[in-house]
Amino acid sequence: MLSHFPLLGLLILGTMASASVVIPHTHPLIYFHGRWDSSPGTWWAGSGFKLHVNNLKSLNLTLGPHTTAPLTSVGVSLDYGEFITANISEGANAIDLPESFIAGEKTGTTVVRINVEGWQNNRMNLESIVLNEGASLVQYIPSDLVFQFIGDSLSAGQFLPKGVDQAWPFLVGEAFKAEHVVNAQPGAALTDIVSYGNEHGVSFQFFRTEDTGYFYTTDHNFTTPWNFARDKPAATHLVIHIGANDASQNVTDSQFVEVYTTFIARLRTIYLGQPIFLFTPWGWPNPDGTVNQYYEGQYEKIVDLRHAAGDENIFLVNTTGWVGWDDVFPDNQHPTVPGHVHIAEQFQAWLENRGLHPRERWATQ
Template structure:
């Protein structure tokens, strides 16, 4: 299928010169700022297109002409590639994280345009993963991906996609806010990585279950992002093997009664089942002990209706607000590690 693509080429003397010079200085992996494609005059590199079949997208990415836009936290793109360098084509300014050959994620802050990620790599095959800080609140970065950039004579290559995919639905706790290295220090990321599964965090700070003057995820999880106004997500894009729901922390602040919560949680579970017919669904009791009985009862309703693959996760005692959170609500990085350590075996039993 690769020969059906029409890769566009940029002449990027400055990009390559800066990359090679830095590689000589460091002797290895190097991160770079952006350069202008218009400034280059020699040495060809190849930019892949966003529909390159060797690119693997995880989470919700919306088509936007020559771009793919990340709609929710924790989505990412992976590919294999050959050659000693790799870059990425971005549209507007964004905080981007990356990993080369499975190394720990690193940040490139406030970058745009054609960005060099790494140079001086050994010959042979490599892998790359990139993702963005979520567009939310006062942060208006442009999470638009335009393809990877490889050296002349190199190419993207096929990368294996895990059989499992876990979608986490929630609020700021699921995003990993306010921790600076989210999403990759948040419990959803840690759990899925430990289980060897693909993953995404369909989550928004301040979100609720119920749409009552709030981002009600019973409705919003059917959308590609928080800035669209219709249920536009096509669930055939990927099928989750597991869905983990952590909702109920914020509804109380919007006057949602226990009966409302219970009734709407049943609807939420029905909608998730409709979207992902074969998924294991896990409904977590929230760490602040709100609506826990209602959550468990909603799960029981689905079980009684014949859906044995819906499970209640009792999180009582998992989080000590005094030692595991910043503010009695949001877990620290260490708190997320603790949660991940407790949640992973729960999911592992069924996956």
């Protein structure tokens, strides 16, 4: 059990035994998820990889020069336990494992999940993985339930100690024992405009490999189209919660509806029939119990327009009342860690009430 070992930390790896097993980043049994460029390096919060390892006793990551300096924070989970933060940097990094692994008390296979936590400074340039002598990779079988989340800071885990790993989309994916990808950028509007340091809106950036931080990354200040065929398996359910930054940038109701319906139409060229869930805003709570709202009634219009176009597999998720003053940081009104748990629980209940239930077990054990 993960609760019985110290926090996963970072050790600088010195010499490695010649018998160590070196896994190049091109190895077919590394299961990559999220957005990776050709270096290969991560973009967007939550991107990472999964391993299914036989006889695991040590785990080391060798990272290249495109890794965020001086470090980037990743979450590490063993056998679907809690994600524990490890700070990694260019070069050799040894990830602490529980004593039971090192002593050989843990036998059989282990599922290792590693993902970048942050919504910025989150580039992990993976060159190779080094395992102990006698270890080997076996196939990781992904869940047949795959969530694709799209949003802004309210979905990316901004201001949380563990970033996206504590955000409601990540928690929902975990609760359903599903694969889950989060493309959410704090400060970005859906509309393709400059907003709070983001050069593009999500309606543009979602279709690119890079998140909007590319603009400030001197070694990679360009964008490349994302090949959605790399998402294997493809998303089975899409969840969108966005609009706060459009409202802050004075995008009008009619403009927002037009951008959103166009965005969904473009999504439908990739996700032909999957359910799409559109969150209404839960708004900005105030200490007196009132909530400041934006685009009231417009999300309903978007769903109605899609239904009129023949797209019946799109659903409105009315989040009114989901978030109160006790759920947010008072200085920025973004959900706290317990607030994100509260949101995740409510959305899980919403999904279960409509017939989607968590898988009984993870696909890879």
